[in-house]
């Protein structure tokens with residue numbers, strides 16, 4: 001589904017991603033871990049098409065297509081979803097109007113008619129139940145005045161509504177209380193299918209008790225320095241990132 | 252960088268075809284020569300077959316205007332205007348006050364059809380009566396007869412002068428005297444048409460009343476007057492729309508709107524101002540210098556102004572309310588958008604005179620391109636205005652870093668029992684907001700539309716349904732591609 005080959009990205013002349021290689025297949029869950037500032041969010045942004053970053057080398061294939069040539073909204077309509085580390089507030093724009101616009105753009109892209117209001121409301125209700133989000137939140141403006149945890153839940157709710165092929169969740173677990181964490185993980189697991197894939201970016205091994213990853217990668221200094229299975233996360237939890245630093249400098 | 256180039260492209264695309272009302276109607280007109288002097292004023296008055304009192308009013312106003320200087324206190328760069336190089340009267344030639352559709356010139360009919368304002372009652376807008384004004388005269392007023400059954404007078408100003416001279420004499424200039432300001436004096440001297448509306452005691456208008464102003468002729472100024480009188484316990488919702496052709500030279504529009512609201516009367520006045528704003532380099536466009544004022548004269552009366560200002564090269568306008576009656580209410584809800592080289596200096600004045608008077612001001616400015624957008628507002632609480640209340644909120648949104656937003660709130664309080672609250676914010680339309688929308692499949696144009704309409708929602712919600720959708724689209728069109 002997704003192939004990242006030797007990806008280099010920089011901002012204002014500073015290279016942040018220094019040759020990323022990653023392959024994600026349908027049905028898989030990948031976890032990306034790594035210290036602050038190692039480039040995790042940058043990778044997520046580049047995948048979503050944020051034009052702050054210059055791609056200086058490498059390529060990304062998504063369903064066989066050259067992802068880097070696609071506009072961000074096109075990528076979204078083709079099924080890429082980014083759960084933002086810092087979701088943005090849009091005052092005065094209701095969640096309902098926002099999501100309806102988003103869902104209908106996706107439908108238009110697929111050659112479908114806009115959704116009937118009654119169907120849309122029904123879908124909202126179903127997905128709200130699925131991710132156990134409070135109705136009060138979905139009646140408000142997009143993220144406006146939401147608490148940190150509420151914003152994260154709202155990301156998962158939007159993911160449920162848009163039913164993406166490839167979800168990238170950037171620290172969706174940060175700022176969640178333990179119950180919310182379970183709910184979010186539960187939501188991700190329920191939305192999982194053999195047809196889609198998920199990349200979870202996290203600092204905490206604990207999330208991976210609920211979302212069992214097929215692969216765990218460590219992003220360090222703009223490169224993936226190690227990949228493994230879920231045990232790698234446990235090892236990281238015990239040893240921190242220091243032992244990797246030593247290893248990479250030894251190499 | 253590649254990104255900037257893309258934005259230039261988008262910017263060009265939209266600024267070049269954004270104004271869709273820029274065509275000209277080919278119609279024969281009755282036009283007076285250029286220039287401004289007493290002879291021209293007499294000629295206008297004669298053409299309109301006016302009573303002596305009106306000619307006297309015009310001449311007094313003209314003589315006063317000659318003593319005045321153009322105001323320079325606004326945050327505007329106004330090029331020198333040559334008042335002698337302008338036509339003050341140009342009317343499409345047609346039979347006076349056409350009674351039925353067959354008498355209306357088909358070209359004029361087509362014009363208003365194309366503007367989305369059909370003047371044919373068969374095709375009418377649901378629930379809206381329209382006075383369609385082109386250049387110096389009214390083309391047609393719809394639903395006149397139906398409204399007359401309720402005692403409502405809704406007609407062109409010229410017809411009111413002929414058929415209801417006493418009402419005109421009593422109220423014209425009673426809210427905005429010709430001495431009020433430079434442009435009010437000019438208008439009082441040369442005004443040619445406009446709308447007149449009288450709501451008798453206890454009557455609630457069953458439909459929206461509206462005036463649609465269209466400038467068509469070149470080198471012509473448009474000077475119209477609107478007068479609305481709402482007797483005790485009446486209600487009227489009034490809409491105003493305006494457009495003009497694309498021309499390289501600037502054109503002057505100096506209008507007056509006067510509103511009188513008596514005991515328990517409620518007048519709601521909404522404007523969607525979409526005069527030609529000039530091209531992306533700032534060439535052409537309308538100078539929109541307008542005096543709008545309401546007198547909430549009766550106890551418990553209420554006057555609400557709602558405006559969506561997207562057009563004009565320069566806008567200078569402060570719809571105001573004089574709160575005379577006890578418990579009277581004044582409201583001002585405004586969205587002003589400036590793009591490219593547009594300039595706007597707009598706001599309101601709330602003059603509290605009666606006891607327990609209450610005013611609300613919500614102003615949302617949006618500046619893009621190289622434009623300048625200022626809010627200027629006065630809240631004045633006079634000595635006897637016990638327990639007066641005002642709440643003002645003035646927000647500015649900037650798109651890009653070449654534009655300016657300014658706020659000039661003036662507060663004068665002479666009564667210590669009053670409470671005046673003022674809040675102001677400035678924000679930048681965030682690239683992160685746009686990207687967030689993009690990431691959900693919404694493209695840049697639609698994202699800007701969503702964000703801007705969300706920002707202006709409090710004001711847009713005040714518009715009558717018929718206008719709300721148009722206004723939302725207009726906001727989006729006026730700003731597309733202008734993110735920097």
Ligand SMILES: Nc1ncnc2c1ncn2[C@@H]1O[C@H](COP(=O)(O)OP(=O)(O)OP(=O)(O)O)[C@@H](O)[C@H]1O
Nearest residue numbers: 011016034035036037038039040041042043052085
């Ligand atoms: N807009 C920007 N301007 C300048 N530098 C940036 C920008 N965005 C990211 N960077 C830099 O790129 C590096 C990687 O940042 P990134 O946000 O990708 O880290 P991260 O791995 O997600 O960290 P965290 O765990 O703290 O979320 C950091 O050094 C950061 O300062």
Ligand SMILES: [Mg+2]
Nearest residue numbers: 040041042085
């Ligand atoms: Mg991050």
